[in-house]
Amino acid sequence: MGVQDDAEHVEPGTVEEWAAWLAEHHDGGVGVWLVSRRRAVDRAVSYEDSVIEALRWGWVDSTQKPVDDDHTKQWFAPRRTTSIWTRPNKARIARLAAEGRLEAPGRAAVEAAQANGNWNLMDAVDDRVVPDDLAAAFDAYPGSREHWDGFSPSAQKQMLGWVVMAKRSATRAQRITAIAEAAARGEKAVG
Known part of the structure; x- marks a missing residue:
């Protein structure tokens, strides 16, 4: 309980x-x-x-x-x-x-x-700003950026929030890779 x-x-x-x-x-x-x-x-x-x-x-x-x-x-x-x-x-x-x-x-x-820092932590997510490390991952997975751009704003925010909320840099890197790999397949990574 x-x-x-x-x-x-x-x-x-x-x-x-x-x-x-x-x-x-x-x-x-x-x-x-x-x-x-x-x-x-x-x-x-x-x-x-x-x-x-x-x-x-x-x-x-x-x-x-x-x-x-x-x-x-x-x-x-x-x-x-x-x-x-x-x-x-x-x-x-x-x-x-x-x-x-x-x-x-x-x-x-x-x-x-x-x-x-928690006051502004989600501002970039709310604005759907793709961080540099995610943009680099999109470059490494052909077609991922095009699929990403086709995802709904709410889906993008969910995945960006998943990245921002990672507590460790290794976790963040894993999540970024998962998002780029899924986007290359035209799928959304579930965060």
Whole structure:
């Protein structure tokens, strides 16, 4: 049994209730399941509002799972210092900061990410910039670049993210080779 199995489930009736829950529990919890109606039009708290409130307090959303025919649950937890920041969440943070709504734990999460490099780690992935080592691998595998250019933006981002997230240089090299080899066959490497 993991942390998520035993975690609290909350189903706020309003975004204000969700914000109040986070204000009270942001510094002591391992995470919580936010339960909501399956259909977006029936939800008391929209996905966007739930994420914005979580970011204010240094939390982040993750896995979504079904509860029953009418409900789903979304996992929210304190953001780890090793967590990667997506472009949409960075835009939300900018909006919160401009509005003066970013709380101290949210600011601390941003500052930690900016200090350790995780704030910008995925920027090149979001922009679908092919790193030099992957471009060199494409040169070594005829047809790979042409197939790569034909892959959907989301497929390219998935594979680029797989490369960027490699912790060791040997792992990165293996992933780059796998991508170039698969692309030469017209296939996507599964990351």
